[in-house]
Amino acid sequence: MLRKFLKGNCHRFREMISPYIDGRITEVERQALESHLASCHGCRRELESLRTTVGLLHRLPLAEVPRSFTVVETRPVAVPTALGPLRWATAVAVLVLIVLSAGDLFHIYPEKSGPPSEKSIVAASPTPESQEMARSAAVPSPAPMPTIPPGGGDKALGGTPAPDVSNGQIVVTTPTLSPEDGTSEGVFGVAVPSTTAGNEAAEGGYRWPVHQIELAVLGVVAVMVAATIMVWRRGARSSVKEGGDG
Amino acid sequence: MAEDELVQRSRQGDIASFNQLVAIYQRSVFNLALRMLSDAQAAEDATQEAFLSAWRHISGFRGGSFKAWLLSIVANCCRDELRRLKRRPAVPLADLEANPDGLPASTCSVEDDLLSLELREEIYRGLVSLQPEQRLVVILSDIQGLSYEEIAQATCCSLGTVKSRLSRGRAHLRDYLRLRGTFAGPPSS
Numbered sequence: 001m002l003r004k005f006l007k008g009n010c011h012r013f014r015e016m017i018s019p020y021i022d023g024r025i026t027e028v029e030r031q032a033l034e035s036h037l038a039s040c041h042g043c044r045r046e047l048e049s050l051r052t053t054v055g056l057l058h059r060l061p062l063a064e065v066p067r068s069f070t071v072v073e074t075r076p077v078a079v080p081t082a083l084g085p086l087r088w089a090t091a092v093a094v095l096v097l098i099v100l101s102a103g104d105l106f107h108i109y110p111e112k113s114g115p116p117s118e119k120s121i122v123a124a125s126p127t128p129e130s131q132e133m134a135r136s137a138a139v140p141s142p143a144p145m146p147t148i149p150p151g152g153g154d155k156a157l158g159g160t161p162a163p164d165v166s167n168g169q170i171v172v173t174t175p176t177l178s179p180e181d182g183t184s185e186g187v188f189g190v191a192v193p194s195t196t197a198g199n200e201a202a203e204g205g206y207r208w209p210v211h212q213i214e215l216a217v218l219g220v221v222a223v224m225v226a227a228t229i230m231v232w233r234r235g236a237r238s239s240v241k242e243g244g245d246g
Numbered sequence: 247m248a249e250d251e252l253v254q255r256s257r258q259g260d261i262a263s264f265n266q267l268v269a270i271y272q273r274s275v276f277n278l279a280l281r282m283l284s285d286a287q288a289a290e291d292a293t294q295e296a297f298l299s300a301w302r303h304i305s306g307f308r309g310g311s312f313k314a315w316l317l318s319i320v321a322n323c324c325r326d327e328l329r330r331l332k333r334r335p336a337v338p339l340a341d342l343e344a345n346p347d348g349l350p351a352s353t354c355s356v357e358d359d360l361l362s363l364e365l366r367e368e369i370y371r372g373l374v375s376l377q378p379e380q381r382l383v384v385i386l387s388d389i390q391g392l393s394y395e396e397i398a399q400a401t402c403c404s405l406g407t408v409k410s411r412l413s414r415g416r417a418h419l420r421d422y423l424r425l426r427g428t429f430a431g432p433p434s435s
């Protein structure tokens with residue numbers, strides 16, 4: 001038991017012997033170690049053998065250099081790296097993405113013109129604003145007159161009264177809104193879509209494929225950011241490896 | 247001219263100043279490479295590569311000991327070379343036996359007489375038997391005479407790690423020499 005305790009104690013002091021030889025322990029540690037050395041023959045031998053080893057190493061001669069190692073380059077060579085151009089290109093791509101997104105957000109791109117398709121009429125959902133817009137935007141269409149069966153206009157057009165042409169004069173009726181299907185009935189009972197310009201834009205109604213371009217630029221930005229990080233990390237590793245921590 | 251001024255001029259692209267630093271430190275750098283690699287030609291190549299690398303990256307030197315910074319570069323070159331040698335057959339043992347310094351006899355200085363050739367051979371063999379990181383710290387401390395702080399800078403590790411590696415490296419070398427009969431008496435318990 002006592003031997004085990006002393007052995008553990010010696011181990012603790014032997015860790016200090018090497019820095020003790022170099023004078024790199026604290027005053028308290030030095031006093032404790034010297035006190036232990038005075039009573040421990042094994043640790044004294046350890047100290048002496050290590051001192052001898054260090055002394056031998058100090059006496060080793062330095063070899064002469066076989067030749068001069070002077071450098072003959074005229075100026076430090078800047079190591080070419082792709083990081084600089086890549087960083088600029090990434091910044092430009094991010095800027096383009098921001099401009100595109102801002103334009104999309106504020107609907108500054110030209111929208112598609114011409115009559116909306118039948119599909120968009122069916123898909124449009126009515127909102128109070130759209131209903132109001134539809135009322136005010138309903139204008140007579142120069143489109144061909146719908147064929148109205150004699151006396152069956154109400155049935156054929158969902159209960160819309162047929163235009164009165166009995167006196168040789170067309171009577172314009174006020175467009176009414178059908179709450180069931182979200183379409184308003186315009187002049188002569190022709191269905192007019194209740195969509196707005198905003199809804200068109202939101203559904204990709206731009207003249208240009210803005211959303212596809214945005215997605216493509218986003219992809220390019222992601223790839224360029226990843227490439228920049230990779231090149232930067234490789235450069236940092238190489239710099240540490242070659243230049244140390246100086 | 248003072249070392250700081252030479253470093254400053256070198257950073258500004260003055261190769262003459264840098265070559266003055268080369269002249270001051272080439273012996274230390276070459277000897278570290280020689281003791282790490284135990285091969286004169288490999289040490290020569292590593293030394294040249296280290297100085298070229300130092301010249302290319304001198305703008306990255308952020309103060310502290312220039313010698314430690316330089317030795318950290320050659321230590322990295324030696325690590326690379328040791329990794330490469332690991333994949334290749336090692337230096338023939340006969341070469342080391344014939345020439346423990348790894349150098350032609352004409353390049354050894356008169357100081358060599360201080361230790362017998364046989365003893366030097368044993369010490370160099372003992373150094374080769376150490377792990378590379380322990381060997382590096384022992385060489386920097388006991389052959390090159392760097393302080394603990396400079397060794398920490400050159401090896402990119404903490405003072406505690408330097409103390410620990412040095413302590414174990416010295417003990418391992420002592421045990422190696424004792425086994426070869428260089429030390430009298432039995433191993434201490």
